[in-house]
Amino acid sequence: MTPIAPAIEAFLREHLARQRDASPHTCDSYAVSFQLLFEFAAKRFNISPSALTLEQLDATLIGAFLEYLEQQRRNSPGTRNVRLAAIKSFFRFLEYRHPAALDQIRRVLAIPFKKTDQRLVPYLTQHETQALLDAPDPATREGIRDRAMLHVTVCAGLRVSELTSLQLDDVTMPSMSIRVHGKGRRERAIPLWKVAATALRAWLAIRGTTTASAVFVNARGEPMTRWGFAYVLKQHVETAARACPSLAEKQVSPHVLRHTCAMIVLQATQDIRKVSLWLGHANLATTEIYTRADPSEKLEAINAIVPPHLRKGKFRPPDKLIALLKDNFNGEQKPARAR
Numbered sequence: 001m002t003p004i005a006p007a008i009e010a011f012l013r014e015h016l017a018r019q020r021d022a023s024p025h026t027c028d029s030y031a032v033s034f035q036l037l038f039e040f041a042a043k044r045f046n047i048s049p050s051a052l053t054l055e056q057l058d059a060t061l062i063g064a065f066l067e068y069l070e071q072q073r074r075n076s077p078g079t080r081n082v083r084l085a086a087i088k089s090f091f092r093f094l095e096y097r098h099p100a101a102l103d104q105i106r107r108v109l110a111i112p113f114k115k116t117d118q119r120l121v122p123y124l125t126q127h128e129t130q131a132l133l134d135a136p137d138p139a140t141r142e143g144i145r146d147r148a149m150l151h152v153t154v155c156a157g158l159r160v161s162e163l164t165s166l167q168l169d170d171v172t173m174p175s176m177s178i179r180v181h182g183k184g185r186r187e188r189a190i191p192l193w194k195v196a197a198t199a200l201r202a203w204l205a206i207r208g209t210t211t212a213s214a215v216f217v218n219a220r221g222e223p224m225t226r227w228g229f230a231y232v233l234k235q236h237v238e239t240a241a242r243a244c245p246s247l248a249e250k251q252v253s254p255h256v257l258r259h260t261c262a263m264i265v266l267q268a269t270q271d272i273r274k275v276s277l278w279l280g281h282a283n284l285a286t287t288e289i290y291t292r293a294d295p296s297e298k299l300e301a302i303n304a305i306v307p308p309h310l311r312k313g314k315f316r317p318p319d320k321l322i323a324l325l326k327d328n329f330n331g332e333q334k335p336a337r338a339r
Contacts, residue, residue, distance in 0.1 A: 002054040002098060008034055011093050023185070025161045033086035040065050054098060059107035062087060066111075077114040084113060120293040122250065123259040129154060131244035132252070135236035141206060142219070146232050148196075148203035149216055149224070153254070155196035156180060157261030157279045160226045160254040166215045176200070182280040190278065230254060262290045 012031060016022040038049040041061060045052070062084075069075040069083060091105045098105075124132065133150050137143035153163055162180050170179040176197035180188050192200065200215075207217070214223035233254060241248040250256075258279070265275045276287040 002101070004038070004052045004054050004057065005050050007054065007094060007097070008090065011090050015093050029082070030086045030089070033083045034090070036069070036083065037062075037065055037087065040068055054094070054101055055104070057108075058104050059111060062108050062111060077116045081113045081116065084111060118289075121259045121262075121289050122256050123263045123293065124250070124252070124256065125246075128240075128244050128247050128250075129260055129264075131240040131247065132236060134243075135240040138202075144199075144206060145203050145216060146236060148199040149229065149232070150236065150257070151196040151199040152178070152192065153257045154261050154264075155192050156190040157258045157265070159183065159258060160229055163216070163229060163254075164214065164224050164226055167213050168215055169213070171200070171204070171215060180280065184282060186280055186282065188277070188280045226254070233257075259290075262287070263294060266290050266294055 012027060012034075016027050016030065037057075038052060041052055041056060042049040044061070044064070045056060066080055066084060069080050070077070075083075088109055088111075091108045095102065095105055133147065133154065136146040136150065138147060149163065152158065152166075156162075156178060158166075158180065159182070162182060165181055166178065170181075172178070175191065177189055177191045180190055182188055204215075207215075208221075210217055210221035212221060212223045216224040216229075218224055218228055230253070233252065237247055237252045262275050262279055265278050266272065269275070272287050272291060273284065275290060276284050279287065281287050
């Protein structure tokens with residue numbers, strides 16, 4: 001029996017962090033996936049997670065875990081695929097370390113990903129965005145911080161990881177632009193519009209000195225976490241919903257603010273390439289999802305199209321007497337003649 005604990009530690013600390021030089025966010029995402037898997041397996045076998053063995057993590061268990069994610073935790077197929085991708089990466093790592101379990105590993109690697117629906121990206125309208133940005137109380141320290149976080153996130157289209165990793169050295173005060181450390185180690189420089197720059201200046205003026213170098217810190221002076229920002233966002237969405245009731249019908253996550261920025265840039269420039277540069281996408285095809293959600297793109301196409309002509313005609317209802325005769329008598333069958 002092969003204990004799973006040493007293998008997962010080697011995978012996360014040596015293979016991912018050192019050999020592949022994966023980002024801390026990637027390591028955190030993988031760790032959450034394995035935490036869910038091991039807690040599920042430990043409960044099924046009625047043992048502690050540290051006592052799990054590789055032989056117990058077969059394709060049947062992994063399949064049951066994926067069903068648990070969708071049925072019990074109500075995860076979307078996309079989230080299920082993210083968890084399965086982490087598991088497959090781990091089992092590919094085990095292929096060359098434990099050749100005796102090769103058949104079991106290949107069965108796990110053969111588990112297919114689920115197809116996902118390509119839905120329109122959710123985003124906030126101009127009225128909803130303004131209501132959310134006005135929700136924080138500028139008379140309190142937390143309100144000034146939250147207002148700056150929301151403005152910078154919407155203005156720069158930041159992922160939540162990019163917002164929480166923003167450092168003081170990344171802010172250029174004269175031009176009020178920020179350097180964003182994006183996904184895949186791609187950096188980009190984003191200028192802030194005036195209101196976002198004003199909100200950020202107000203926060204930096206009262207931020208104070210802390211041991212953390214992050215721009216946004218919590219009440220304890222520690223860097224703001226993604227969960228902390230999600231909690232702050234939820235509170236302000238509830239406040240903004242009083243002034244804008246349509247917000248109560250939407251699920252506003254940190255990534256929805258990124259989508260909102262993309263739609264603002266697209267509608268202002270009508271250039272998908274500028275949206276791609278603004279968001280830091282590696283591939284222009286990734287940005288095309290916003291053209292599907294923008295109705296103005298379709299309206300321009302409609303205005304440019306010359307539709308076929310509709311032949312004119314005039315509808316004349318049938319005579320009531322003739323209609324009565326058709327409905328009641330024409331359909332009756334004549335009796336057959338006797339032979």
